[in-house]
Amino acid sequence: MVKLTDLNKVFFKDTVNENHVLKGINLEIKKGDFITIIGSNGAGKSTLFNLISGNLECSSGTVHLKNKDITKIKEHKRAKYIGRIFQNPLLGTAGNMSLEDNMIITGSKGFKGLKISLNNKKREQFKTVLRELDMGLEYRLKDNVGLLSGGQRQALTLLMMVLSRPELVLLDEHTAALDPRNAEKVLNLTDNLFKKYDLTGMMITHNMEHAIKYGNRLLMMDKGEIILDVSGKEKDELTVNSLVQKFHDIRSENYINDETLLS
Numbered sequence: 001m002v003k004l005t006d007l008n009k010v011f012f013k014d015t016v017n018e019n020h021v022l023k024g025i026n027l028e029i030k031k032g033d034f035i036t037i038i039g040s041n042g043a044g045k046s047t048l049f050n051l052i053s054g055n056l057e058c059s060s061g062t063v064h065l066k067n068k069d070i071t072k073i074k075e076h077k078r079a080k081y082i083g084r085i086f087q088n089p090l091l092g093t094a095g096n097m098s099l100e101d102n103m104i105i106t107g108s109k110g111f112k113g114l115k116i117s118l119n120n121k122k123r124e125q126f127k128t129v130l131r132e133l134d135m136g137l138e139y140r141l142k143d144n145v146g147l148l149s150g151g152q153r154q155a156l157t158l159l160m161m162v163l164s165r166p167e168l169v170l171l172d173e174h175t176a177a178l179d180p181r182n183a184e185k186v187l188n189l190t191d192n193l194f195k196k197y198d199l200t201g202m203m204i205t206h207n208m209e210h211a212i213k214y215g216n217r218l219l220m221m222d223k224g225e226i227i228l229d230v231s232g233k234e235k236d237e238l239t240v241n242s243l244v245q246k247f248h249d250i251r252s253e254n255y256i257n258d259e260t261l262l263s
């Protein structure tokens, strides 16, 4: 589905500030993979997403999506196939537009779609999918999205992204700005949507318990490298302690503690 080959990103090359952020990343993401990514601050997690989504250019290496080399394809073109959600719940939806107008745009993947009339059938379809969120949003189609809570808004963003049928989903700490109860709700929704729509994607999190609980595969990044890639039974058997121990074993560094990985 997605293949990253010898991906490198160097910021400020050939200056005193040169920063080699991603170091020869090789990764194959299979159809249906739900990969959680953990790693310390500055490990390169968001940069990895930026290279996959086309937000940043690779210094070297290639990105393939379904066997097509998309390394040089601009971000707005990749956005048709790659859905990305950020930490900030305000980013994924238009706050000054109603829920139904937001959903029309998603359904037509662009502003041209605004000309599409919203008939009763379409409105019922919206209500049906909103009901999946179990947040009462099916009764609020006319409300501006700006009136929703952060959790409701992030759930809506997630649903809208899924409805646009992306080939790849990138979740960049999408629950980090929510209170624990809403974060749990949105994470469960994420998990359900991955299963229901057979999505393929990756989720960055600083919460090791979430990284272990969700998905079928877990990557640990450190200093621009993927230092651990576990799936299946090995992932199922992980605990926070064993994960920290693995980090010790791989890096053989004594100063590391939970805080470092979680921060």
Ligand SMILES: Nc1ncnc2c1ncn2[C@@H]1O[C@H](COP(=O)(O)OP(=O)(O)OP(=O)(O)O)[C@@H](O)[C@H]1O
Pocket (backbone or CB within 6 Å): 011, 019, 021, 039, 040, 041, 042, 043, 044, 045, 046, 047, 048, 263
């Ligand atoms: N656009 C940019 N220009 C220059 N340097 C950047 C840019 N984006 C990221 N960096 C640098 O790349 C390094 C990795 O940053 P990145 O955001 O990918 O880390 P991360 O693993 O996502 O960290 P965090 O968990 O703190 O979000 C950092 O040193 C950061 O300062």
